[in-house]
Structure formats: C-alpha cells, structure tokens
Amino acid sequence: MQSRQSKIITNATSYFMSQYTKHYLHVEKPSLGLPPPPENKKYLLYIHVPFCTMFCPYCSFNKFTYTKEAALIYYRHLREEILHVKELGYDFNYLVIGGGTPLIDEEELITTIELVRKLFSIEHVSCESDPNHINPKTVLQLDGLVDRLSIGVQTFDDTLLKKLGRYEKFGSGEEVYAKIASMLGILPITSVDLIFNFPTQTEEGLIHDLETLKKLSPEQTSVYPLMTSSLVKNSVKKTLGEFSLENEFTFFSTIKKSLKELYPARHGWSFSKESDLIIDEYIIDNEEYVGVGSGSFSFLKDTLYLNEFALDKYATLIQEKSSAITKERTFPANSQMYYRLMVDLFNGTLSKKKFTAMFGQSINDTLGKELMLLKFAKAIKENKENITTTDYGDYLFLVMMKEFYMGMDRIRNEARKNLIL
Numbered sequence: 001m002q003s004r005q006s007k008i009i010t011n012a013t014s015y016f017m018s019q020y021t022k023h024y025l026h027v028e029k030p031s032l033g034l035p036p037p038p039e040n041k042k043y044l045l046y047i048h049v050p051f052c053t054m055f056c057p058y059c060s061f062n063k064f065t066y067t068k069e070a071a072l073i074y075y076r077h078l079r080e081e082i083l084h085v086k087e088l089g090y091d092f093n094y095l096v097i098g099g100g101t102p103l104i105d106e107e108e109l110i111t112t113i114e115l116v117r118k119l120f121s122i123e124h125v126s127c128e129s130d131p132n133h134i135n136p137k138t139v140l141q142l143d144g145l146v147d148r149l150s151i152g153v154q155t156f157d158d159t160l161l162k163k164l165g166r167y168e169k170f171g172s173g174e175e176v177y178a179k180i181a182s183m184l185g186i187l188p189i190t191s192v193d194l195i196f197n198f199p200t201q202t203e204e205g206l207i208h209d210l211e212t213l214k215k216l217s218p219e220q221t222s223v224y225p226l227m228t229s230s231l232v233k234n235s236v237k238k239t240l241g242e243f244s245l246e247n248e249f250t251f252f253s254t255i256k257k258s259l260k261e262l263y264p265a266r267h268g269w270s271f272s273k274e275s276d277l278i279i280d281e282y283i284i285d286n287e288e289y290v291g292v293g294s295g296s297f298s299f300l301k302d303t304l305y306l307n308e309f310a311l312d313k314y315a316t317l318i319q320e321k322s323s324a325i326t327k328e329r330t331f332p333a334n335s336q337m338y339y340r341l342m343v344d345l346f347n348g349t350l351s352k353k354k355f356t357a358m359f360g361q362s363i364n365d366t367l368g369k370e371l372m373l374l375k376f377a378k379a380i381k382e383n384k385e386n387i388t389t390t391d392y393g394d395y396l397f398l399v400m401m402k403e404f405y406m407g408m409d410r411i412r413n414e415a416r417k418n419l420i421l
Helices: 004-024 068-088 102-119 136-142 158-164 166-170 173-183 203-216 233-240 248-259 311-321 333-346 352-359 368-376 391-415
Strands: 042-049 091-099 124-129 148-154 189-196 220-225 265-267 270-272 289-292 297-300 303-307 325-330 349-351 380-382 386-389
Touching: 004 391, 042 068, 042 102, 068 102, 068 289, 068 311, 091 102, 102 124, 102 136, 136 173, 148 158, 148 173, 158 166, 158 233, 173 189, 173 203, 189 203, 189 248, 203 248, 220 248, 248 391, 289 303, 333 349, 333 352, 333 386, 333 391, 349 352, 368 380, 386 391
Parallel strands: 042 091, 042 289, 091 124, 124 148, 148 189, 189 220
Antiparallel strands: 220 270, 265 270, 289 297, 297 303, 303 325, 349 386, 380 386
C-alpha cells in the first residue's frame, strides 16, 4: 500500500507534469514540411494506419471507420509519402506500424512493408494488431516481413471485455487466449499487451489477467495504466464507470511482483524474457524518428512535426507537395533535458555520460535541484556513472510518462476538433 507521504509526492508530481505538458505540448506554428535529415544516420520510421471497425472508449489515437475503398486510397498516398521521405535522403533501420488497426487490410499493409524494406536499411519491423487479425494463415504471410507482433488484448476478463465492447467483436477471454496460442512461434517475437486500473477492476481480476498471460507465455508483454485524457474521459466514464487512481500504485506493484520471474527484463511498462529483445514505445526508445500517415508525429533534433489528421486533407497535401506535415513546434533546451530525464528514468537508468554528450553539460549542473527533489522523494539512487530508480521511483516515473502521453492527447484533440468520424 502506498504511504501517505508517497501519495502526496505522487499527486504533486502528477500536477507538475500536467502543468508542464499544458505549457509545452501544443503545436501551432505552420510548417513547410519535413526537412532533409539533420544527420547522416539511420532513424526510426513510424507508419500510422488510422482505420478500425470499432472504436474502443479508452483509445485516443487518430482513427476512422474502415472501408475497403478508403483504405486503398489511403495506402496509395501513404506509399507516395514514403517515397518522398526517401527522396529527402532519409534511411531507417527500424519500422514501427501502429493504428488504428494495421492488419485491417493485410494485402495493402504487406505491399507497404515490402516497399519500406526495399527502400531502406530495415533491420527490425514491429507491428500492432487486434485479436481478430492474428489467425495463423494471416500471421504466416508476415513471416520474414514482421519481427514483432504486438497484440492489444487489454484484458482476459469477460465482464470488462463486455463493458469495453470487445467481447462481441473479438470473443471471450478464453477465445482470445486460444487465438494467440495458435499463432505463437510463427514470428520471432509476440507481445501480448494489457491495460490495468480499469474502473471496477479488482486486484483479483488483475492477478487473473497476469496468470493467464504467464500461462500463455509470449516473448514479451506491455502492461499499461489506463489513461484518461480529456479526449477519452467521458467515453471511459460512460462505458466503464468513474475512474480512480486509488489502486494504481498497488496494481503496479502487483504487476512487477507477478511478472518478475518469467519476464525479468523490464523496460518502462514493458516486460521481456530476454533483455536484448525488448522493444518499448517508439517515442520512448528513439530520440529522433519520422512519422508518415494521417495524424502521425515526427521528432528531429529539437522540433516536433505534426501530420494532417483529416483523410481528405491528407490526400490533398500528398498530391500537391508529397508531404502531409502542417505544423511544427521547436522545444527549448531545458524542456529537452526534462524529457530526457523522464524517459531514461522511466526505463530505469540514466547515463550521465550520454546526457553530457547530448546537451554539452552535466546533469548535476543543469538539473541539480530536480535531482535533489527526486532523492528527497526516495525515487532515485546515484553513482558516478548512472542515476537509477528505486521501487517507488519506478512508479513515480510511470506517473510522469502517463501524464506526458495524456499531454500528447491534447495535441491530437486540437488537431481533431473539426473531424467527423
């Protein structure tokens, strides 16, 4: 159970991060488009596929109702945008495909992955999926193209699945379990992803999810806290009930304890059987990346670039100038330092040498007060080379990262104001 002091610190941290994201995470400046690569190196490429057949109440990502015609048009423009990025001089070694539901049109997706592998120095491809698109026949088509398939299960609890509208669409917890079991081993890595701290979720229900996951035994798992930004807060309340943070710390502790033996390598809120295989969110693990597709983000050097969200406007921009980027935001050095502190300690360790190489100053000189407060909160430990998190620090930085993601939702919310789903 979380102590009174740590609750106060957690609440204060959450408030600080909320105010921080309100101040920094807005994108208003018009952009001329993606610049040429700032450095001669390989970046990560993110592809967004914004189509779904149903909308989950907690999902804040850019999405539209799927039709075959809309998808064909979209993929054609998406590949044109990818060719434009190639012409600018970019090369990529990682490809991450998210959504939406990337496998909703597997033929178009496979054609697009094949193009990316032909154009760039791709070493690893990670793709998301829902439980409806993981039958062995489909997954076999991805063999040799996709290295890691991340399956959004969210929960095996039938009561929650029914509230979420997923029971009718994807099947019961047992049926989803059987679907995943039938395709395990086809691809090098399968990640089964869960969400915790749903309204009405009990610790017993969470433990059942974790035990089911361990019995299934995929190579990796991510277990995220439910995020209730303004974009989804009302839909979460309507479908699931009143949201509360009362059990979040206890649930997080339960997850770490339960998964420690089978998944010893932990990276943020992701867990893996082997540490060298673990992959987390692309914006966490990669300092710079390029996003293509409707509503995607790119981050290069010190600037965030935002692609057009609306499908018709996205298509027009690609036809007119090959780039769908409409806005950008350049961040000052201090905000980049805060971000690096948060991200590295979210993953457990911050290298002082790496920080100095990135910013030309030591972290103790530039963020000394922040480190002092974190030590007072008993969230970090420090030695000559690294700063690492304590058990409580693991949770505190999860809270920070969650607030950061909800701050990113504010950008999406602003960009989607005039959209009709």
